[in-house]
Amino acid sequence: MNHTPNTLRAPGLIGLGLITLGLITLGTTASAASIANGGFEAGLNGWTAAGDAGVATAAFGSGPSAGTNQALLTNALDDSDDLSGTNYNASGKAPVEVGGASGLEEQLGLAIGALDALLAAAPTEGSGLVQTFTAGAGSRIAFDWNFLTNDTSAADFAFVAVDGIVRLLADSLSATLIASGSPFGGETGFMTFVSDPFTSSGLHRLAVGVLDLNDYVNSSALLIDEVRGVPAPAGIWLIAAGLFGYLGAGRSGRRPSEGGTAGAASPATARRSRRSRL
Numbered sequence: 531m532n533h534t535p536n537t538l539r540a541p542g543l544i545g546l547g548l549i550t551l552g553l554i555t556l557g558t559t560a561s562a563a564s565i566a567n568g569g570f571e572a573g574l575n576g577w578t579a580a581g582d583a584g585v586a587t588a589a590f591g592s593g594p595s596a597g598t599n600q601a602l603l604t605n606a607l608d609d610s611d612d613l614s615g616t617n618y619n620a621s622g623k624a625p626v627e628v629g630g631a632s633g634l635e636e637q638l639g640l641a642i643g644a645l646d647a648l649l650a651a652a653p654t655e656g657s658g659l660v661q662t663f664t665a666g667a668g669s670r671i672a673f674d675w676n677f678l679t680n681d682t683s684a685a686d687f688a689f690v691a692v693d694g695i696v697r698l699l700a701d702s703l704s705a706t707l708i709a710s711g712s713p714f715g716g717e718t719g720f721m722t723f724v725s726d727p728f729t730s731s732g733l734h735r736l737a738v739g740v741l742d743l744n745d746y747v748n749s750s751a752l753l754i755d756e757v758r759g760v761p762a763p764a765g766i767w768l769i770a771a772g773l774f775g776y777l778g779a780g781r782s783g784r785r786p787s788e789g790g791t792a793g794a795a796s797p798a799t800a801r802r803s804r805r806s807r808l
C-alpha cells in the first residue's frame with residue numbers, strides 16, 4: 531500500500547494556495563501612491579500651497595521635465611529682494627516666515643523647528659507645496675526637481691519632507707550649479723528624488739519647499755514636476771512566489787533547483803530592477 535502520491539500532492543496544493551494568497555496580499559498592499567495632479571498640468575489642483583507657489587511653462591527657461599506645466603516656488607517677496615531689481619516672485623503671493631504659529635512649517639504639516647535642523651543656521655522665509663495621498667507598503671514617492679539661485683552669500687536651500695522627515699535637496703553654497711536658461715543666476719539642473727519605501731499602507735504626506743537662510747535677500751527657486759508613485763519592485767513578488775514555491779517543493783521532497791527557479795532568479799531580478807529604477 532502506497533499513499534505517497536496523495537501525501538505529496540496535498541502540500542503542493544497548499545504551496546500553490548499560499549502563492550496565490552501571497553500575490554493577492556501583496557497586490558493589495560503594494561499599490562503605488564495615488565498622487566493627484568503630480569505633473570501640474572492642472573495648475574496646483576490637489577496641492578496645498580504656502581507662500582509664493584505657481585506654475586511655469588517652458589517659457590520660464592528651464593523645464594518642465596514632462597508635459598506643459600511644472601510647479602515653481604520661490605523665496606522672493608518682490609524686486610526688493612535682489613540687487614538686480616528684478617522681481618523673481620512667481621505668483622504675487624509673499625513667501626511665509628519660518629517658525630511660529632501659522633509659519634511655513636505649520637502650513638506644510640511639519641513640526642515647528644523641523645527646517646532649522648537641516649543647516650547650521652536659521653531659515654527665514656520660504657514657500658512650499660504639500661499633498662496627502664494614499665500609498666501601499668513597499669512603494670515609494672518620486673519627483674523631478676531643479677533648484678535655482680541667485681544667492682552666493684547664504685545657503686538658500688530646497689528640501690523635501692516625506693511623512694514629516696525632512697531632507698535637504700540642495701543648498702546654494704554647496705550645490706554644483708550650472709548656467710540657467712531661466713532668470714536665475716545658476717541651477718542644479720533637473721534631478722530625481724526617490725523616497726525610501728513606505729513601511730505601511732495608508733495615508734502619507736509629501737512636502738517640498740525653498741527657503742532663504744540668514745537673511746531675506748538674494749532669491750532662490752525650486753521647480754517640481756512629475757510627482758509620481760513608484761510601485762514596490764516586481765522582485766518582491768518574485769521573491770515571495772519563489773519562497774512559497776520553495777516551501778512547496780521542500781515539502782514534496784524535491785530539491786529547490788527542481789522546482790524553485792523563480793526563487794533562484796528573483797534576487798538578481800530585484801537588484802536589476804532597483805538599479806534601473808534609480
Ligand SMILES: [Ca+2]
Nearest residue numbers: 569596597599
Ligand atoms: Ca508637467
Ligand SMILES: [Ca+2]
Nearest residue numbers: 605606607746
Ligand atoms: Ca526672500
Ligand SMILES: [Ca+2]
Nearest residue numbers: 681742747748
Ligand atoms: Ca537668499
